[in-house]
Structure formats: structure tokens, C-alpha cells
Amino acid sequence: MLSSLSYLDITIILIYFGIILWIAQWASKNKSESGGAVDYFLAGRNSGWLVIGASLFASNIGSEIILGVSGAGARGNMPMANFEIIASLVLILLGWVFVPFYLRTGVYTMPEFLEKRYSKACRSYLSVISILAYVITKISLIIFAGALVFETIGIPFWTGAIITVVATGFYTVLGGLKAVIYTDMVQAFILLIGTIAVTAFGLYALGGWDHMIDVLTIASAQEGNPPTEQFFNLWRPMTDTEYPWTGMLFGAPILGVWYWCTDQYIVQRTLSAKDINNARKGALFAGYLKLLPVFIFFIPGVIAYALLQEGAIDFSMENADQALPAMINGFLPSGLKGLAIAGLLAALMSSLSSAFNSSSTLLTIDFYQKYKPTATQKDLVSFGRIATVVLVIVSLGWIPFMKSLMGGGIFHYLQSVQAYISPPIAAVFLFGLFYKWINAKGAIVSLWVGFAVGVFRLVAEFLSNEGTIQVNEGSFLGVFLDINFLHFALFLFILCAVILMIVSKMGQPQPAEMLELVTFKRRSERLKVKWSSDATLTVILIGLVLALWWLFSTWGIAN
Template sequence: MLEYMSSWDLLIIAIYFGITLWIAWWASRVHGKPQIEQDSADYFLAGKNEGWFVIGASLFSSNIGSEIILGVSGAGARAEMPMANFEMLAAFILILLGWVFVPFYLRTGVYTMPEFLELRYSKACRNYLSVVSILAYVITKISLIIFSGALIFETMGVPFWTGAIIIVLATGFYTVLGGLKAVIYTDMVQAFILIASCGAVTYFGLAQLGGWDEMITTIQQASTKPGNPPLERFFNLWRPMTDTQYPWTGMLFGAPILGVWYWCTDQFIVQRTLSARDISNARRGALFAGFLKLLPVFIFFIPGVIAYALLQKGMLDFSTSNADYALPAMITGFLPSGLKGLAIAGLLAALMSSLSSAFNSSSTLFTIDFYKQYKPKASEKELVWVGQLATVALVFVSLGWIPFMKSLMGGGIFFYLQSIQAYISPPIAAVFLFGLYFKWMNAKGAIVSLWMGFALGVSRLVIEFMSKEGIIEVKEGSLVNIFLDINFLHFAIILFVICAVIMVIVSRLTPPQSEKSLRLVTFQRSGIKTKLVFTSDVILTIILIISVLALWVFFSPWGIAN
């Protein structure tokens, strides 16, 4: 890609790095004080004084990594629009975060999600979630972000290793420097660089094609050729229940289970809302992020569809078997000088915001859930110092993991490592949700549910891997074959129900927890008012719900798009 870039493009990328590091330096000074004077609330929760705008932008930016941008645009080029449903469903789950979960998190004053589980259940539940979260971040999330970032540099002509080291060191530097405050303020700027750059790709791609109507006509004409998908597959979010990839039942009932875990209980995301100055700002931040999550349909997915149409007209060259390269092909093919640099900066912003969030949340979990438990009398300065050291350690672990990661990426094992998150999320979602609504759910029920759910999820993962890699042979029609044939979203529903049933049975057969200990962590004992008043938050929530429903209708078999 470097040969397609002008000096203006390279200058814009350099300016992007400069702005990011300057913001990190600025954010590292709390109320004009040097970073050395920060306490743990300043470093891990940005002083608990952030407003809704920066929280919402940070939620969006942390979630959107370059792998999501390339993956969703690739889905557009492959006519796999149901994948865009994950983006729109996130808006509903963010409403749940703002209205249901945030009040509990802020009133209890927790720093981490495992800490909340200890308040609701027990230390064993806290330790489970802490260990599982840190391992998942290091082995899967951080690795994938670094790999995708190195690939972006590689397309620019920069060697893989050099790109990986630049990404890790630059992101690690400002994360160590300013903690969560540096992370969320750089996230805010990166979010709008990302939106502007991908919006530019959409605009110039359509202009090159000749407009929306020309895109529709091109796809319709291409659909008459053998092997090409019909037009409706590009603009239909819903597929039959028998679809092996995206059944509508799995999307409507299974995907929200994964969403509850990711958006409402994962430290990686929720830590931003914990930095809010009050519940109202945290809720509005979640709602703002919900509106932003409607954009990927238009700035990630639609460019993939445009790329497919350009390919059919011979105006773009990429392989549909590797459609994730559709967006980079458009960047190099049609963006004018200067905007190419902005687009690359957008991709770098996406991966750096995700990586800094992973670094920061991992160091917070280590410091609060392990070090502070080991040394409860540690001073505020000591906790900040340990958090910084933990981030530095993560940087070096990430660099050391790169050789293994690169070899794993060549085979199927890395895909299965990524799938861990999908298979371990239902029990965590069940424990959080049922814990809030039913005070008689107890610690024994929760920990048994967590471990049983983990065993079932990992069993599915291991058997699936061994089967597809040819390590074991699965006979057609056998119970193992039936087990593996369950769509992963349907499996999430089944696993969630199993975990809920286990929680109910064990909790009913064992003594209940003390009523006093549940005062702030369940609805029955929290004193939360349920009377609905039409405040601006309620109105925004209703508008967001209507917006998602309108998109669902628009991109459906009976919608205008088809």
C-alpha cells in the first residue's frame, strides 16, 4: 500500500500518532497535577468524573477494532448481512447496561466486575471471573488486535514484526502514562477519526460506482451468473431457523446472551461507565454508544457491498474468498491523496483504542482483584504503581506472544481460541442477570453454574477443534455429531438455560445468603424506583429502540431495501 500513498498520506498518519500521544500526555495530568500524584480512582477510573459524551465515544471506539471493520465489510462483500445484526443488537444491550446494570455498579462503588460478583455472591465467583477474564484478554483479544494491526502495517510495506512492535509500544506507552483517562480521551478522538475515514470510503466508493441505483443494478445483473448471490441476500438481516450460520432464532435470542456478557459484565467495556461522574452520565453515555452502534451498517457493511459491485464491473480487484481485504482495496483504489492517510489512521485508531482498553482493563483486574486482595493495606500510590507495572508486563508478554500468535494464525487453532469467549459467556451472563433479579440465588448456585457452564462450553470447543482438525472421527448421526451440529448461537441459548436451571436447583437446595449482604446488589433490596418518568433519558431510549426496529424492517424480506 505504501506505493499508493503520497507524502500527504504519510504526514496525516504521523499527525495522528502525534495527536494521540499529546492527548495521552494531557490526560495523564489530573486537574493540572502531574501523573505521579494520581490515586487509584484517578488512574483506574479516570477520577470518576467523566461526562456522557466521552464515555459513549470510548465505548464505541473500544468495541470497534480493525478486525471488526474488516470482518463486517468482508461480510458485505460476501452477502452476509445477518452479521450486521450483532452491531444493531448492541444498541439494545447498551440500553440494558444503562438502565439495569449501571445503577448497581456505581452505587456499590466497585472498580471491577469480579469485585461486584464478590459483593453479590462470594470470593470464589470473583476469582473465577478475574482469572477467566485476564486469560481471555491476553490469549485472544490482545493477540488478535496486535496481529490485525501488524497486517495493516504490512499492507503499507512495513514488515510484520516492525508493525507489531510499533503498535504495542505506542499503545502501551500512553496506557501506562495516563491510565483510563488517557485511554478514554484518546478513544474519543479515535472514534471520530474512524467514523470520518470509513464515511469517506463509503462516499468515494459510491461516487466511483455511479451511485446507489447503479450499485443495485450491478448486483442484480451479477446475480444472473452462476454462483453469485441474489440481491436480497445483500440487504436481508433475517435468515431461516435452519440456516447453519445466522438463523433468525439464534440472532434474536442467542446473540443477546453474548451481548449481555460483553456489554454489561466484561471489564473491557464496563470500566468506561464506572468512570462516570454520576448514574445519569453513565446511562447517557451508554445510550450515545447505542446510537453510534447503528453506524457500522452504513460505514462498514455497505462499503463491502459497494466493493462487490465494483468487483463485478471490473473496477476493483480482490478475491471474494478473502473478502476481508475489500475495504483496503477500496482505500488504495479510490480515495484521493490525503484521505488515504486518514483511512489508514482510522484503521490504526480502531486497533489502538481496542488494545489500550485491553491493556488497561487487564492491569485493573490484576491490581484490584489480586494485588489489593493480597496486600489490602497498600497505599493509593502503590496501587497506581502496580497498575503501571502490570501494563508494562502486559506489553512485554504481548511482544513475547507474537511468534506463537503468528504461527497459530496460520492454522485453525486461533479461530478456536477466539471462540472461547462465545462459549464461556452464557454462564457469566446468567449469573449476573439472575443475581440482580432474584435475591434467593446464592453463592453456591452461582459458582456451580459458572464451572458447569465453563466445562460444557470448553467441551464443545475442544471436540469441535479435534473433529475439524482430523484428530478424532465423528460418525454421522452420533450424539457427538448432533452436539457439534448445533449452531453456536443456538448453543448459547441452550447453555444459558442449562446454567440458569443449575443455579435455581443448587440455590434452592442450599441455605440462602444473608439479606443484609444483598442490600445494594439486587433489585428487591436496592431501593431503586420503578416509576417511569418521561425524562430525556427515557425519550432517547425510545428513539433508539424505534431506530433499531426501523432498520430491522428496512433490511428485511418485506422492507424497502428489498
């Protein structure tokens, strides 16, 4: 593909890099009045809703999401798109339920909030688990997907991985969160323009929507190909081994609550808001943006599959995650091809820079500052920059292990691993906000039991896939591993919630003064919400989600 890039394409890519580096330099020079750690880790707490929403979207939509969702489209795994749609609903929870508590307490990190609600032990647990999760499911996966993007333009995998790390790490270290969120805003729009162009030109090359349906119908008659309706139906039977509707409707939101409402990687953007209104509007704006991946990531994958059937495109279904890059290479004209590649690089760099900044924030605030309370603001910023380098090295080391877990594609890997670590965290945050009698002992026991069960599942699955252990059908371990990962997330969430409640009931509640800022008030005061533009936007967003569910729940969409 490198040889197929015109000078115009290369120029556009270089202009993209120039703009990003210029914004990072601008952000590093324009300090807020707060200065120091507040400026570096929380962008001076002065961000507006537009940059927050765009940053939430761009941070989430990395190359691994784009390649993974488009790969799911090519495989006919339409239910995967539900993760994107459900995120819109969970972002409503972030804006209305969680954000007010986070901003009211003035925390830097999510573990810091857990300490205020429960105890130091809970804070330490979440700090360690979050950093491990970033290595396992974020940084290394983003680097892996980014290296695949570089492979499509003729650059070797590991060379691409190193270029990815160095280029992104440079501007992240330079400007902190302010550089991250302002570059995210620009990258979000570049990403949208590039992927919309891929969709439009791919569909045009195929001959339109009706012809695509005809191609899918003919292909479905051949043995081994998915039926046509599989490409357009978000829901599968409860007995489906991959994406049962029960798992999607009840299990996927648990992953969403952890990721969108309690994970430092995402929530840090809302912590930088000027006020609650800007944070909430930013979350809602991101919710609207999260409806787009169905059309600009998943549908292009379906288009790529149809083009493959006609021999108009060349990629392997064993590596369907490369469907979108293959379309970029095959159908975009000079100039737009460079813009689309810039869009993929934008997705890569925005999510990776967010992971770097969030990881360094956790290491700095929850570890370094804790053990060195006399550290100056300059010391905190310096340590945060050094922490980024260490995490990058560790993440690169995890990539070879990650490959063996990726039989279902990038996106499947990401969601399945999250299903094993997120339920206990989601339970502790969610129930802790609503019930004052939930105490620290119940929280820490629930967290550790949930962690043990989740890690047991993850390790057993890894060893089974590697052939290290033999699992007999019908055995306890065989039945345990056969549980769908979304059902497993639901069961683990219920288990952790029960443990949380039982252990808490056996002890004493936290002191009342400790709970003042971190729990809801009396029930009669919870519902005192004035109707506002935010409420109107929320209702419209819910309506759009329901419309999408209806649209992609019938065969009528394809006829």
C-alpha cells in the first residue's frame, strides 16, 4: 500500500501530524491558573462540553475498535455493534448519576473516589487492577492494532508498533491531558470524515445497497458462509454461544458501567470539566457520537465482505480485521486515501495518548504522591512522564501473549477480557452510590472474590486455548468455560453484589459524615430534577437507541 500512496496522500498525512504536534505544543504552553498537577493531569479543570465529548469518543474509538468492529461486520457478527449502541445509554448514566459525585469530591482518580467512599484498601485494589487492565486490554491492544495499520502501508509490524509508541508518547508527555483532549477533538473529526469517505466509496464501488444485498444473498447459499440476515440483526437466541440476546441486554451494560462510568481512562475527561453542566453535556454529546460506529465501522465491514465475494477486494477472512484497510487501499481516490489513513492514525493516537495519560495519573496520584506526600507539583508531573515510558515497555512485552487469546478477533478479545475484570468494580461503585449501609469490608471482600473468579476464568481459558490443559466435556471446568462471556459477566456481577450486601449487613455502615459527598441523599430528594435542555437531549438519545434496535432487529432493513 505504501507504493500506492500518492504525493498528495503523503502530504495530507504529514499535515495531519503537523497539526497534532502544533496543538500539543500550544496546549503545553497555555497553562491554566491552577498550574502544576491539576493542569497536567486534569487540563486545569477548565474544559468545555465539546472537547470533553469529542475526547470521550476519540479516546474510546481507537484503531482496535475500528478494525475490530469492521472485522465483525465482515464476519457477519452484527451483535457486536450492540456494544457501541449500549454505550450511548451508559454515557447517560455517566452524565446524570456518576459525574456529580466525582466533581463534587474534587478527585483526580477513580481509586481516590473509592477511598473517600470506602477505604484505602479499596483504593489500592482499584489502582493496581486498573493499571493491569490498561496493559492487558488497552495499551498493548492499541499498539497491536496500530501496528496492523502500519502493516497495510508496507511498514513491518514491530517497526509500526515502535513508531506508534514514540510518536504518541512524545506529545502526551509534552502537554498532559490538555494536549490529549484538544488533539482528541481534532482527531475525532478527522476520523469521522475518513471513515464516512470509506463507507461512501465502498458502497459506490459495490453498486449500491440493493446490489450488496443481492451479493450477500447469493453468498449465503454457499456452504460455510453466514446467512444474509446475520449481517443485519442485532439479536441472537439465548442459546447462541457467542452473542445471546440475554447476554447483550443484561451482561454488556455491566461492562459498560465499568468502562464508561468508573474507569480512569474514560472518566478523566469529565474530571477536567469547568462544571457539572459541561461534564454532563460532554457525556451526552459522546453518547450521540457512539451511534455512528454502526454505520461508519460495521457497515463498511459488510461492504468489504460483499466486495470480497465479487473478487473486487483482497483480504483473508481469517484476518477479517483488515477489511477496512483493504477498502481504503482499493477504492479511495488520491487525497481521500491519505485522509482515511490519517483517520486511522488519529484513532490510534487519540486512544493511546489517553491510555498513557490515565495510566501515568494513576501511578502518580495513587502511588507516588501517596508514598511521597511532600512531593512538589513539579515532582508529580516529572514522575507522571517517567511512568508512561515504563508502561509502554511492559505493554510491548504483553503483545505476544495477547495474540493467543485473539481467536475471535480484536474486538471479541477486548470485550471478553473486560467481562472477567469489570463486574466486581461495577457492583461496588453502583451500589455504593445508592446505599449508605454498604461498607468498606463488604466492598473489599466483593472485589477480591470477584477478581479471583474472573482471573481463574481468564487463566483457564488461556491455558485451554494453548492446549496446556485438557478440558473434558461435561466436567466442572468444561461447563465453567462454556458459559458465554456476557452471561459470565452477569453472573459474576450478581455474585459480587450478593457478597457486597451480605458482608456489609454483617458489619457497621461507614460514618455518616464520610458519606455526605459520595452517596445519594434521601429517596425523596433523589428525584428533584428540573427539566432542562440536557433532559431533552437525553430523551432524544434514548429514542434514537430504541430506533436503531428496532431498525436492526428485523429483516426489513435489508429489503
